[in-house]
Amino acid sequence: MKKYFGFLVAIALSAGFISCSDNEEDSNKIPVLQDDAPSAVVPAxxxxxxxxxxxxxxxxxxxxxxxxxxxxxxxxxxxxxxxxxxxxxxxxxxxxxxxxxxxxxxxxxxxxxxxxxxxxxxxxxxxxxxxxxxxxxxxxxxxxxxxxxxxxxxxxxxxxxxxxxxxxxIGTMCYANGNLYAVSPSKVYIIDVATNSVKQTLTGSFNTLTQSKDGTIWIAASDKFIKLNPVTLETEDMPYPENVTVGSSWGAWNAGSLCASTQKNVLYWTKLSGSGWSAVAKTIVKYDIDSKSFNANLFELGLDEDGKQQVFYGAGIRINPLTDEIIVTSRRTGYGDSYSYNWVYKLTADGQELSKVFLLGDNGLxxxxxxxxxxxxxxxxxxxxxxxxxxxxxNKPEILTNQILLSPGETKTIDLIEKIIDADNISVSVIRKVEFVENDLVTYSLKDNVLTVTAKEKVGSTECKMIAISNGKKIEKKVRVDVTLDK
Incomplete structure (x- = not known):
């Protein structure tokens, strides 16, 4: 009996040693961290x-x-x-x-x-x-x-x-890929923000500009669009669809109607009728960049309750970056007290009216x-x-990456367009940066928002800092970088 009991104790101790050994090995394992899912979009x-x-x-x-x-x-x-x-x-x-x-x-x-x-x-x-x-x-x-x-x-x-x-x-401006684009009546200035100096100039007759979802800078000249690639600075002329021009913003300067969606690759502007000071606009047009299709009558302002025609005033339209709805400012056509009749419309991206309100407010008079x-x-x-x-x-920008996991000698690429996002900005406008702590485990490069990390022939852990700046808001996140034989 004693021999049998001793045998059981020996087995138990042996099992205990094995269990301890396994736990110790597990505790040395590098944890695998999944990337975050995008947060629910916060409405304005x-x-x-x-x-x-x-x-x-x-x-x-x-x-x-x-x-x-x-x-x-x-x-x-x-x-x-x-x-x-x-x-x-x-x-x-x-x-x-x-x-x-x-x-x-x-x-x-x-x-x-x-x-x-x-x-x-x-x-x-x-x-x-x-x-x-x-x-x-x-x-x-x-x-x-x-x-x-x-x-x-x-x-x-x-x-x-x-x-x-x-x-x-100088009127409308936009920023992309390290350069500020600024339009005047006769020039478009491309300004290197790092040096605060002009690096290139386009000459011609210009009205305004905007940036579309795909990153292209659309310059509205007097007789055509000029498409500018903000990476290469190459330009391409494009006739206005059906000769519907983007109106001038000069004289009594205003921001102009040309604008772009952050949700889809489309442009909007208003169609002018008449000329000079008598020119007015009552129609919104829409150009789909991907399909190259044009809607010359997306939405048209009608008559008000007194049978008077409505027209746009000021910039006239802008696109809600979250909802893709079109916000419209209109007034009664004519002069004098016609300017005291003002409406605000909310439209779908397809030009369907969602709401219309008449503006009050007597300024205390x-x-x-x-x-x-x-x-x-x-x-x-x-x-x-x-x-x-x-x-x-x-919505603030979000960094979804939590870990970069590699084997010795492995190279991994991470598309930061997918991993650093912002719900109310076009993706190409988000500034993405990566900073690695000094280490002898990996080398890295960041080009065109693609992060490339190569592990050296050794194992260990370090970290990097990912940075996102979008719509002027900056966030930072420390991300684990692990080189291991156990992936």
Whole structure:
């Protein structure tokens, strides 16, 4: 019996030693981490429309259109007692943590908190009258002026250096692949942001520009589109579909109607009828870049309740980056009090009307003023002169990669277009960077958003830092890099 008991103890101890050995081996194994799935898209709470407002009577304003149908008129003033924009606010955008409002005179640049609209900075002197603002990354933006371009230091909320060699009026701008593209009536400037200097110039007659989902810069010349590849800087001319031109933004400058979807590879603009100061637009057109198909009558403004024709005003249209809906600003055609009849439409990407609201707001003048000036229903309308719709940035960029796992000598490629994303930005506009800690395990390269990592002939672990900057917001993430024989 004793011998039998001793035999059982020996077996048990032996099993214990084996179990301990297995646990020790398991504890030394490198864990395999799956990549994250994209988060659920966060909807915006609403959208904004900046207004030139009533020149000679008031400064620029901004109205906020909530998803529940509520309209907050003069939202910046509501958040900042006694504060106003400048004269003729013509451009607005949200970039990073701030909203930027650019006016032609007075408070030419107003910077506000993107969520609360609380004032952060005001600039009356930009060295010229304001036109537009475009962000580059989380630290630098650019302001176009009546006589050139200047940098803006986002970190310190200070004006930066001007771009030398540019002294004419600059309108719309966009940023791609290290370059700022800026349009004037006679030139398109390609500016190297790293050196803040002009690297190349296109000459001709130009109106505006935009960037499509595939990354192409679409330059609207007076008689054609010029497609510019932001990687190679090669250009290709394309006739306007059915000769429907993109109208001029000059004279009394505005941002223009040409815009692009972030969800699909399509362009939108408005079709002008008439010429000169009498030219108006009442039709939206749509060009599908991939199929090369053109809809010359996607949506047409009709008559208002009094039988008067509606037309677009200001930029006229912009595309919601999350919903792909078209936001439309319209007014009654004609002059005088026709400008006090204003509507905002929300359309599907196919031009179907989702909603229409009539804008109120009497600026405090009220019915008494209306009676005295022959406008008894004055307290139901106002001369808004809408300039441009713009949108909240509801979603931050996301880095989905958690681990890079290799065998000794193995090379792996990772498409960061798929692994670093942002729900409300076109993918090619997201800035992606990778930084490796100093190590003797791997070599790497990053080109055209493709990360290539090659393991050396040894095992071990290190890490890299992935960086994403999108719509001015920056995030960072540490990612494991493991070289192992047990994959």
């Amino acid at each position: 709470n609403g959208f904004y429309i900046a207004n030139e407002d009533w020149f000679g009577h008031d400064n620029g304003t901004v109205n906020y259109f909530k998803n529940d149908g509520t309209i907050v008129y003069r939202a910046y003033r509501a958040a900042n007692a006694g504060e106003t924009f400048g004269v003729t606010t013509q451009y607005a955008t949200i970039w990073g943590e701030y909203a930027y409002f650019v006016s032609k005179q007075g408070n030419r640049l107003v910077v506000a908190d993107a969520e609360t609209l609380k004032k952060k900075a005001v600039f009356t002197d930009l060295g010229g009258d304001g036109r537009a603002f475009t962000g580059v990354d989380d630290k630098i933006g650019y302001i176009s002026l009546s006589n050139g371009i200047c940098q803006f230091n986002i970190t310190e909320l200070k004006l930066g250096a001007r771009v030398e060699g540019i002294s004419e009026q 009220g019915a008494e003023w209306g009676e005295a000036n022959g406008q008894p229903d004055w307290d139901n309308r106002y001369y808004w002169f809408p300039s441009i719709p713009f949108f909240e940035d509801a």
